[in-house]
Amino acid sequence: MIQHFPVLAIMTLFLASFLVVLFGSRNKIVRGIITMVASTIPLVLMICLIKPIMIEGQVISYWLGNWEPVNGWAIGIGIEVDALSLFFALIVTLTVFLSAFYSLKYMSRDDTLEKYYVLFLMLSGAVLGLVLTGDLFNLFIMIEILTFAAVALTAFRNNEDGPLEAAFKYLVVGSIGSSLTLTGVILLYSQLHTLNMAQISAMLQNGQNSTTVFAFALLLTGFSIKAFIVPVHPVAADAYTAAPTSASMALAGMVNKTGVYGIIRLLYIIFMTMGLSSVQNLIVTIGTVTMFLGVTMALNQHDFKRLLAFHSISQIGYVITAIGLGTALGLTGGLYHAMNHTLFKGMLFLCAGAVLYSAGTTNLDRLGGLAKKMPQTCAIFLIGAFSISGIPPFNGFVSKWLIYQATYERASQTGNFGFALVTVIAVVVSVMTLASFIKVSQSVFFGELPAEFSNVKEAPVSMRIPMWIMAILCILTGVLPAQVYQYLIRPAVNAVLSPVKYINVMMGNGYAEKFLSKVQAAPDKSVALAGYWQPESWLLLFVIVLAAVTVAALLGKKDRGVSSSSAEVTDGKYATFYSGEKNEFSRVGGSDLFWGLKYNLRHYFGFIGNIHSGVVNDYALWAVMIFAVYIVFAFIFLL
Amino acid sequence: MQILWFLFYILIFPGFLFTTFAGLLLAGIDRKVLARMQRRIGPPITQPFYDFVKLMGKETIVPDAASRTAFLTAPVIGFVSLIVTAVVIPIGNFLAFRGIADVIVIIYLLTIPAVAIIIGGASSGSPFSGIGISREMVAIVSYELPLILVLLTVCKKAGMMLSGGMTFSLSDIVVYQFYNGTMVSHWAMIPAAIAFLMIIPGEVGTQPFDIAEAETEICEGTMAEYSGAPLALFELSHAVKMFVMTALFTSLFISGWTTGSIVLDTIIVLAICILVTIISMTLPHASAARLKVEWLFRYYWKIVSALALVSLILVWCGL
Numbered sequence: 022m023i024q025h026f027p028v029l030a031i032m033t034l035f036l037a038s039f040l041v042v043l044f045g046s047r048n049k050i051v052r053g054i055i056t057m058v059a060s061t062i063p064l065v066l067m068i069c070l071i072k073p074i075m076i077e078g079q080v081i082s083y084w085l086g087n088w089e090p091v092n093g094w095a096i097g098i099g100i101e102v103d104a105l106s107l108f109f110a111l112i113v114t115l116t117v118f119l120s121a122f123y124s125l126k127y128m129s130r131d132d133t134l135e136k137y138y139v140l141f142l143m144l145s146g147a148v149l150g151l152v153l154t155g156d157l158f159n160l161f162i163m164i165e166i167l168t169f170a171a172v173a174l175t176a177f178r179n180n181e182d183g184p185l186e187a188a189f190k191y192l193v194v195g196s197i198g199s200s201l202t203l204t205g206v207i208l209l210y211s212q213l214h215t216l217n218m219a220q221i222s223a224m225l226q227n228g229q230n231s232t233t234v235f236a237f238a239l240l241l242t243g244f245s246i247k248a249f250i251v252p253v254h255p256v257a258a259d260a261y262t263a264a265p266t267s268a269s270m271a272l273a274g275m276v277n278k279t280g281v282y283g284i285i286r287l288l289y290i291i292f293m294t295m296g297l298s299s300v301q302n303l304i305v306t307i308g309t310v311t312m313f314l315g316v317t318m319a320l321n322q323h324d325f326k327r328l329l330a331f332h333s334i335s336q337i338g339y340v341i342t343a344i345g346l347g348t349a350l351g352l353t354g355g356l357y358h359a360m361n362h363t364l365f366k367g368m369l370f371l372c373a374g375a376v377l378y379s380a381g382t383t384n385l386d387r388l389g390g391l392a393k394k395m396p397q398t399c400a401i402f403l404i405g406a407f408s409i410s411g412i413p414p415f416n417g418f419v420s421k422w423l424i425y426q427a428t429y430e431r432a433s434q435t436g437n438f439g440f441a442l443v444t445v446i447a448v449v450v451s452v453m454t455l456a457s458f459i460k461v462s463q464s465v466f467f468g469e470l471p472a473e474f475s476n477v478k479e480a481p482v483s484m485r486i487p488m489w490i491m492a493i494l495c496i497l498t499g500v501l502p503a504q505v506y507q508y509l510i511r512p513a514v515n516a517v518l519s520p521v522k523y524i525n526v527m528m529g530n531g532y533a534e535k536f537l538s539k540v541q542a543a544p545d546k547s548v549a550l551a552g553y554w555q556p557e558s559w560l561l562l563f564v565i566v567l568a569a570v571t572v573a574a575l576l577g578k579k580d581r582g583v584s585s586s587s588a589e590v591t592d593g594k595y596a597t598f599y600s601g602e603k604n605e606f607s608r609v610g611g612s613d614l615f616w617g618l619k620y621n622l623r624h625y626f627g628f629i630g631n632i633h634s635g636v637v638n639d640y641a642l643w644a645v646m647i648f649a650v651y652i653v654f655a656f657i658f659l660l
Numbered sequence: 661m662q663i664l665w666f667l668f669y670i671l672i673f674p675g676f677l678f679t680t681f682a683g684l685l686l687a688g689i690d691r692k693v694l695a696r697m698q699r700r701i702g703p704p705i706t707q708p709f710y711d712f713v714k715l716m717g718k719e720t721i722v723p724d725a726a727s728r729t730a731f732l733t734a735p736v737i738g739f740v741s742l743i744v745t746a747v748v749i750p751i752g753n754f755l756a757f758r759g760i761a762d763v764i765v766i767i768y769l770l771t772i773p774a775v776a777i778i779i780g781g782a783s784s785g786s787p788f789s790g791i792g793i794s795r796e797m798v799a800i801v802s803y804e805l806p807l808i809l810v811l812l813t814v815c816k817k818a819g820m821m822l823s824g825g826m827t828f829s830l831s832d833i834v835v836y837q838f839y840n841g842t843m844v845s846h847w848a849m850i851p852a853a854i855a856f857l858m859i860i861p862g863e864v865g866t867q868p869f870d871i872a873e874a875e876t877e878i879c880e881g882t883m884a885e886y887s888g889a890p891l892a893l894f895e896l897s898h899a900v901k902m903f904v905m906t907a908l909f910t911s912l913f914i915s916g917w918t919t920g921s922i923v924l925d926t927i928i929v930l931a932i933c934i935l936v937t938i939i940s941m942t943l944p945h946a947s948a949a950r951l952k953v954e955w956l957f958r959y960y961w962k963i964v965s966a967l968a969l970v971s972l973i974l975v976w977c978g979l
Contacts (some may be wrong), residue, residue: 392727467782614794617953
């Protein structure tokens with residue numbers, strides 16, 4: 022029974038996208054019901070798979086049309102779900118569900134909504150198919166559907182300036198990625214005569230030739246473009262900013278995770294090259310550059326959504342860095358951070374959407390003081406901001422803490438001082454992340470309330486529910502790291518580090534051993550931590566001290582408490598101190614902050630500002646450039 | 661019985677009461693010594709206690725422009741997380757909660773009071789606070805780089821004796837010093853120790869590094885709209901932070917010894933803390949005027965980071 026679940030989940034989403042356009046183009050309620058049902062079913066199915074796959078350690082394989090392998094050659098399309106696939110599938114289905122829920126109200130002011138939902142469900146189905154499939158060509162098809170659905174969603178609000186331009190950039194760079202992926206698939210097929218990933222993985226162990234090495238570079242470029250790592254990141258910044266917020270959440274929450282998934286699958290399982298220190302150095306370098314460049318670009322932004330978009334890039338940099346270490350601890354940190362990124366970044370995008378919905382703008386220089394008008398959105402935003410900046414006890418802290426340890430452990434193991442510098446950069450990036458979120462909180466939620474926003478209302482309940490769900494998940498994954506590790510992360514890490522089972526389930530027992538005779542002994546999957554983080558002990562301490570402070574405050578309390586003015590009385594005592602300046606001239610806007618930092622690094626900021634020219638030719642050139650780097654790298658180090 | 665001991669650790673020693681007392685004492689001594697350096701008589705050492713009690717009794721005013729909840733909770737959160745941090749810092753060889761003392765966690769917990777100041781200042785809605793939080797954030801970015809370099813140095817040095825090659829556990833660091841002598845007795849660690857001494861005033865925010873509160877330029881910045889009990893809590897946090905940072909310095913660089921008696925150990929640790937306070941905070945305060953914002957950043961990222969990096973490289977070379 023359960024082997025049908027993955028294909029049912031994918032089918033539901035694709036089927037619903039056709040049903041929406043057939044039955045939902047007139048009627049809002051029918052459309053909403055189809056969308057919600059279609060986005061709930063995959064989530065439920067994936068949750069049902071947790072027990073057999075994550076806890077019992079099964080791997081589910083499913084041959085479409087029952088085309089099973091003949092004489093040891095996979096001829097049909099196979100779906101294969103191991104713990105890694107399921108881990109990403111859970112992230113994807115959760116994002117789909119919450120984004121659909123949010124969009125019901127958020128998108129209600131737009132027209133031709135059936136088109137939005139067709140594209141959205143297509144995108145969801147493609148992403149889910151991509152992480153669950155076991156067939157390389159099928160994976161390429163999913164990438165194609167995903168790219169074009171994402172491009173169309175980016176351009177959905179094409180009456181504004183921005184979306185069309187962003188979609189065009191995405192289209193150009195995304196197409197480069199897809200074509201390179203297709204070429205890579207073709208080359209592998211021409212050499213190995215199979216498209217099944219498990220079989221390719223086994224057969225590649227017979228040795229690489231120059232064609233497969235070239236295919237490696239092609240596929241790695243394709244997935245890098247999907248993950249939006251430097252230097253193909255500017256497209257992501259434009260697309261996330263221009264897309265409707267519920268789609269931005271889907272793009273940042275799950276579409277760039279497909280790139281991360283692809284890189285893990287490619288490096289650890291299909292090519293099994295992660296043991297080479299040259300590959301580790303390459304991936305860690307790219308990840309570190311990505312996280313640093315992303316956060317410094319974010320510090321410079323004046324738009325809420327664009328700032329979040331650059332943070333998305335930066336956080337993916339953390340994930341890539343951790344994955345590139347090639348250790349069990351690094352993978353743990355990387356996967357944990359990938360999950361956390363989906364939670365907090367999705368939530369922050371939803372907050373930006375709520376601000377856009379209520380106030381009509383996301384310009385940091387115009388907004389201010391919304392905490393009084395939108396207290397719940399402000400609270401959720403602060404949870405998200407603390408999570409992404411890695412403040413304990415929220416979830417970002419756990420994963421970043423794992424990543425610091427993993428990088429420093431790797432530095433100690435290999436004696437490579439560069440990895441120690443990566444730890445330092447990761448910490449500094451984390452502080453800069455905090456800095457730019459302080460900027461957002463000051464210029465959107467705190468500070469003075471401009472007169473034009475005095476009538477702003479709190480976001481509607483149906484938009485706040487998904488935000489609260491994510492906020493609660495952020496806290497839960499922060500205070501229960503042991504459980505998250507036990508039931509979600511560890512099975513996925515084990516699946517990544519033991520590809521033999523992945524191959525055998527698909528191709529029959531003993532198949533992998535025929536090819537993997539000379540393969541390295543099973544890598545160490547145990548995770549030894551160098552420090553301690555027990556959130557429950559810290560929380561207990563915190564609560565006890567908090568109680569003590571409260572008791573002390575209550576004992577010492579006199580009859581006179583905290584005073585603030587009632588609405589009618591205007592008393593100078595309660596006015597803000599302006600030192601004689603007129604208050605309309607003393608506003609501190611978003612771009613006025615962090616002068617000292619910007620002044621000292623002005624040459625660097627000027628430089629990165631200039632290279633992000635906004636010209637699509639440049640960005641296409643960068644995509645080709647990273648491809649060239651990968652080719653040179655692959656031919657020097659892998660052959 | 662176990663629970664009673666835990667409560668004793670958390671609330672009395674080395675927790676709430678002791679930390680508060682030690683912090684206010686350090687603040688008092690700092691003021692007294694500063695005054696003597698400037699040829700003034702200065703306030704009595706108990707003055708911070710009087711100030712605190714006086715502020716607690718004053719009226720608390722919440723400005724109209726402020727977001728009330730954040731404005732009132734921020735000081736409490738900041739103070740509480742500071743106390744929680746203090747509980748796990750070893751006094752001599754004594755460590756109340758051995759299993760949870762992790763250096764990276766402590767550093768991140770130490771950012772919570774700074775974030776509390778920022779959120780509190782931002783929620784007050786004053787433009788002076790706006791400038792104040794911007795400067796506070798620049799200060800955090802400035803000192804965090806050398807701070808992490810120093811910590812990685814210490815972790816690497818202490819971890820060399822262990823199997824993994826590194827440790828982030830504070831108790832391991834103390835154990836290392838117990839067997840191998842204090843960290844400052846290894847010459848390769850001296851630049852890192854000096855760098856940490858330079859970080860302390862930045863982290864605590866005393867002159868000449870108090871750009872965020874600069875009362876002569878931006879009217880106390882983040883504190884501009886605070887009054888009464890919340891202000892008292894912020895002042896208390898400031899004093900406690902002095903103790904936490906100096907005690908952290910002590911346990912990272914001059915610990916591992918014990919006299920056998922906790923009381924005697926505590927007195928010696930307090931004496932070292934006073935000495936460190938005078939060297940790292942009072943002396944620069946008495947001798948230098950407030951730095952410009954951009955100078956602060958450059959100072960920490962160039963001079964202090966370079967010192968810390970020298971130590972890190974020396975330790976990596978096995979010295």
